[in-house]
Amino acid sequence: MSSIIGLLILIADIFAIIKIAQSSADTVAKxxxxxxxxxxxxxxxxxWYLAGPGGKKV
Structure with a gap:
């Protein structure tokens, strides 16, 4: 069970890193x-989801 959770976290982190790299933020911020x-x-x-470059407005 914990390996499935770990895999989901890994997939979400990879998604976040791709989105960060594609954002319009400057290189240092990325x-x-x-x-x-x-x-x-x-x-x-x-x-990152709440406050990152292009983050959601809460």
Whole structure:
């Protein structure tokens, strides 16, 4: 069961990294967001979703 959750997190992180790379943010911001998602896979993904480049307006 935990391997399925890990796989889903990996897929979501890859999706986030692709979206970050495609965003219109500057290169430094993209690198910092990608680093955040890689270092903190779950928390980084949540923070990116809420506040990242092109993030949702809450």
């Amino acid at each position: 690198l910092l967001w990608i680093l955040g998602v890689l270092v903190f896979p779950v928390l980084g993904l949540i923070v």
